[in-house]
Amino acid sequence: MADPEKLFMVNVVTPDGLIFSHHSSIVEMRAIDGQRSVMYNHLPILTPLAIGEIKVKRSREMNNVVNHIAVSGGYFEFSNNVATIIADSAERAGNIDVSRAKAARERAQNALKKAQAAHDQRSLERAQVALRRAINRISVYNSDN
Template sequence: MADPEKLFKVNVITPDGMTYSHRASIIEMRAIDGARSIMYNHLPILTPLAIGEVRVKRSQEMNQIIDHIAVNGGYLEFSNNTATIIADSAERARNIDVSRAKAAKERATKRLKVAKEKHDRRSLERAQIALRRAVNRISVYKSKK
């Protein structure tokens, strides 16, 4: 008899509340110091996340479901077979309004250009973050296909 599938709980929480909650066999994300993968019975960990995609693999079976989530930074905490991601914002790929994300990318690109011309470091940093967030949302949206 095969071992039962070993799944753990994954929750993504934003200021608006619970954005995502499922059981998973593995989650993959980008921490600020590199890529991370978490599986069942992983040692406890608390790590800051970079702007990027979180991939939640919901099954070890052949018909594996992978959920793609755009996360704009935040933290991942894993303990007692529960992964909790706390982020300022997070969106599942299927919920991303790609036209809105493209418009945000255009606005950020314009703000970046203006900040460079004015040598405004603070505005430049904000525009770079806004651009990374918009590009991330577009990339995660495309990954769902």
């Protein structure tokens, strides 16, 4: 008889509330110091997240469905087989308005050009972050479709 699948709970929370809560066999994310994967019974961890994609691989019973979530930074915490992602903003791939994300990318690219021309470091950094967020949202949307 096969061993039962080892699953743990994954919760994604933003200031707007809980946006995702499911069991998972593995979670992959981009921490500020590199790519990380967490499975059942992982040692406790708390790590800051970079702008990136969270991949939540569900159980074999769910045909190994993978949920894709775009996050704009935040924190990942794992203990007692519960993963909690706390992010300023997070969107499931199916909820991303790709036309809005593409418009945000265009605005950020224009702001980047203006900041470079004006040699405005602060505006340049803000535009770079906005561009990374928009590109991430588009990428996560495309990974699910």
